[in-house]
Amino acid sequence: MSSREIFALRDYLGPELKGRTISDARQVWSLTNILEQTCLAGRLGALSGRSVLLAAADQLISAIAMTEIDGVARCMLLCPPDLNADHVNDLIEDAEIDAVVTDQPARWADAGVDLVVADRTPARSAAKSTTEHATDWLMLTSGTSGVPKIVRHTLEGLTGAIAADGPARGAAPVWATFYDIRRYGGLQIFLRAVIGGGSMVLTEPGEPIADHVARLKAREVTHISGTPSHWRKLLMSGSASDFSPRYVRLSGEIADQAVLDGLSRAFPAASIGHAYASTEAGVGFAVNDGLEGFPATMVGVNRDGVEMKVEDGSLRIRSTRTAHAYVGRNATALTDGDGFVDTGDMIELRGDRYYFVGRRGGVINIGGLKVHPEEIETVINRHAEVRMSRARSRRSPITGSIVVADVILADGCDVSRSDDVRNKILADCRASLASHKVPAMIKFVSSLDITAAGKLARHDA
Amino acid sequence: MSVALRIVSVMQQIAKDQQITLPPLNDDVRLHETGFDSLAFAILVARLEDDLGIDPFTISEDAEFPLTVGDFIKAYENVFA
Numbered sequence: 001m002s003s004r005e006i007f008a009l010r011d012y013l014g015p016e017l018k019g020r021t022i023s024d025a026r027q028v029w030s031l032t033n034i035l036e037q038t039c040l041a042g043r044l045g046a047l048s049g050r051s052v053l054l055a056a057a058d059q060l061i062s063a064i065a066m067t068e069i070d071g072v073a074r075c076m077l078l079c080p081p082d083l084n085a086d087h088v089n090d091l092i093e094d095a096e097i098d099a100v101v102t103d104q105p106a107r108w109a110d111a112g113v114d115l116v117v118a119d120r121t122p123a124r125s126a127a128k129s130t131t132e133h134a135t136d137w138l139m140l141t142s143g144t145s146g147v148p149k150i151v152r153h154t155l156e157g158l159t160g161a162i163a164a165d166g167p168a169r170g171a172a173p174v175w176a177t178f179y180d181i182r183r184y185g186g187l188q189i190f191l192r193a194v195i196g197g198g199s200m201v202l203t204e205p206g207e208p209i210a211d212h213v214a215r216l217k218a219r220e221v222t223h224i225s226g227t228p229s230h231w232r233k234l235l236m237s238g239s240a241s242d243f244s245p246r247y248v249r250l251s252g253e254i255a256d257q258a259v260l261d262g263l264s265r266a267f268p269a270a271s272i273g274h275a276y277a278s279t280e281a282g283v284g285f286a287v288n289d290g291l292e293g294f295p296a297t298m299v300g301v302n303r304d305g306v307e308m309k310v311e312d313g314s315l316r317i318r319s320t321r322t323a324h325a326y327v328g329r330n331a332t333a334l335t336d337g338d339g340f341v342d343t344g345d346m347i348e349l350r351g352d353r354y355y356f357v358g359r360r361g362g363v364i365n366i367g368g369l370k371v372h373p374e375e376i377e378t379v380i381n382r383h384a385e386v387r388m389s390r391a392r393s394r395r396s397p398i399t400g401s402i403v404v405a406d407v408i409l410a411d412g413c414d415v416s417r418s419d420d421v422r423n424k425i426l427a428d429c430r431a432s433l434a435s436h437k438v439p440a441m442i443k444f445v446s447s448l449d450i451t452a453a454g455k456l457a458r459h460d461a
Numbered sequence: 462m463s464v465a466l467r468i469v470s471v472m473q474q475i476a477k478d479q480q481i482t483l484p485p486l487n488d489d490v491r492l493h494e495t496g497f498d499s500l501a502f503a504i505l506v507a508r509l510e511d512d513l514g515i516d517p518f519t520i521s522e523d524a525e526f527p528l529t530v531g532d533f534i535k536a537y538e539n540v541f542a
Contacts, residue, residue, distance in 0.1 A: 440507065
């Protein structure tokens with residue numbers, strides 16, 4: 001990398017590192033000579049200084065386009081594949097988008113902005129592209145209702161945690177993630193692959209999990225990340241045997257002891273870490289001691305440029321890795337007066353560790369009392385017979401609401417034992433939780449919905 | 462199992478879970494004498510909705526809340542009648 005101040009993804013993609021690839025289920029691109037290739041049909045120059053919406057259905061195209069556009073456009077808004085079409089016009093206005101890069105030109109024909117059509121077939125780029133600007137990276141929050149908020153990051157902030165961690169030891173890593181790389185959690189992994197000199201294996205929409213895992217094995221994936229819900233789904237699928245990554249990472253939801261223990265049994269040779277990150281707050285920290293929660297000593301000090309405090313029960317983070325601002329006509333302040341982002345994640349000190357108890361906005365109301373569903377799920381999930389659970393409120397004409405838990409039994413747990421398991425779980429809940437948090441009903445189900453962002457779907461939050 | 466028997470059996474199950482001592486049940490026992498609190502009734506209505514597929518207290522806007530065990534059972538039987 002040269003010593004100039006502005007750096008871009010292309011600076012990490014020199015020809016000196018051989019054998020690097022990025023792939024999905026259909027195609028493998030070489031990352032080693034990627035600078036000589038383009039997926040933009042020679043139209044990168046048309047994006048110079050523009051505000052670009054990267055709206056490709058295809059994740060592989062998006063990855064290649066990011067490496068081309070970074071350092072050329074003024075800003076680049078990453079559009080996740082499940083973006084609600086009703087929100088597109090608002091986003092275009094809020095981010096002052098004047099060009100769209102897409103593999104679906106028909107869909108954008110009426111958007112009133114310049115189109116650059118991207119394609120999976122690599123073409124030889126006519127001229128060597130150079131870095132002109134520090135491109136702003138715009139990302140969408142993964143909120144479940146309303147128009148998503150746009151947050152502005154810089155590549156420097158996005159890669160702050162990667163720089164702090166230093167290069168992976170041993171052979172160049174092959175990264176994979178269950179996330180889409182247009183979301184914060186997935187983008188972190190893509191950037192780790194690019195910056196750390198490694199390779200990357202992408203998800204393929206609709207691919208059966210067994211086929212996905214077969215691909216992870218065939219591509220010799222060494223480092224892999226996903227949400228606890230992604231991991232529980234993988235453990236449930238029975239496909240994990242003889243897949244042996246070196247590093248398993250969880251983020252995006254509360255990693256409880258049950259899922260951490262489940263992963264260390266499934267991947268005895270791997271180091272297993274859970275990371276705290278959000279689109280707004282950036283990467284806060286990673287916990288690698290195999291235990292849920294995080295040491296209380298991490299709060300109140302500056303570690304690798306990240307400071308944390310607890311106020312009104314929620315975790316607040318100030319660092320160079322947080323987003324810089326919300327973007328748009330109705331943008332509010334992203335930080336408080338001291339520069340801290342309120343994560344909205346509620347934490348509780350027990351002994352010498354902090355534990356995540358749930359989202360501030362995710363409480364369910366039970367007879368006037370506020371309950372974090374995650375707190376109940378943690379108690380249920382610690383039973384060996386349980387793979388996954390969801391606590392929710394069920395409206396009742398008499399009391400308002402009661403707590404109901406939907407539970408997926410672990411493999412090898414016979415349905416005929418469900419009465420015993422129910423009684424065992426309920427006894428534990430009665431012993432561990434306040435009485436209004438004890439599920440009034442436990443239903444055994446065969447699956448639970450996961451959102452496009454990889455999180456357990458909560459309809460009543 | 463008849464609707465009435467089904468309801469009594471679910472009540473007994475909930476009483477056990479919630480550590481409520483039920484008096485001998487018959488149609489004339491008033492609901493407040495059963496020892497069930499509002500949470501126990503909420504659970505009862507929710508479980509019966511899963512078992513029987515109906516919740517007579519939300520089907521009809523003007524449903525009166527029953528006073529006796531007999532009225533409670535009748536609210537379910539009327540839906541099936």
